[in-house]
Amino acid sequence: MQTAEQIRFSAEDYLTWEDTQTEKHEFISGEVFAMTGARQDHVIVSLNIASALKQRLRDTPSRPYISDLKLRVKASDAFFYPDVMVSCHADDLKNARFIEHPSLIVEVLSDSTAAFDRGGKFAAYRKLASLQEYLIVDIEARRVECFRRTSDNDWLLHDYVDAVDCELTSLGIEIPMAEIFEDIEPA
Structure with missing residues (x-):
């Protein structure tokens, strides 16, 4: 099983994937990072x-x-x-x-x-x-x-x-x- 940190996405793929997740993840240049409580x-x-x-x-x-x-920073290819x-x-x-x-x-x-x-x-x-x-x-x-x-x-x-x-x-x-x-x- 892949963890969020191992998956690479485009911004649109990230948005689609994130909508199905129970936890939040930030996105930076194709990589996703799980948010902690x-x-x-x-x-x-x-x-x-x-x-x-x-x-x-x-x-x-x-x-x-x-x-x-989420906040999109398009110039950094990121979502926070x-x-x-x-x-x-x-x-x-x-x-x-x-x-x-x-x-x-x-x-x-x-x-x-x-x-x-x-x-x-x-x-x-x-x-x-x-x-x-x-x-x-x-x-x-x-x-x-x-x-x-x-x-x-x-x-x-x-x-x-x-x-x-x-x-x-x-x-x-x-x-x-x-x-x-x-x-x-x-x-």
Whole structure:
């Protein structure tokens, strides 16, 4: 029997195959990688952020999504499952299988994915012309790193810690750090 890591697919074959799977798999240049379950703190923080976004974006053209919907990065021949993402693009509202034009992506760090979230995944995400902000959430440090695209197409880090509000300029909203880390016990 083949494991997901041994199978090579085209993007379309991956989508067809993934629809039949009971577990989620990310896709990068023909290879698929099984996703593991998240720890409780990871899920709580992801839910806190998604809930805050849902409340603040109500009655706007922007829509938040949680980790069960795929993100396609066509320029990297990849599909990912970000913890949270927001799209304000009309084409994404019509696509039931994946998002292609997010303005915001959020990844909550875990020990097994931190290096990839900061490195290869962020490199792929930067190829999305629509992406304006990328949040990396470090639960242990109670920190949110907001990488914001500049007008020169560079990425500027805004570091949020402690009681400061996390500003999301691409969406014109703020989320208090206390709300992001609500129900998380201090380390």
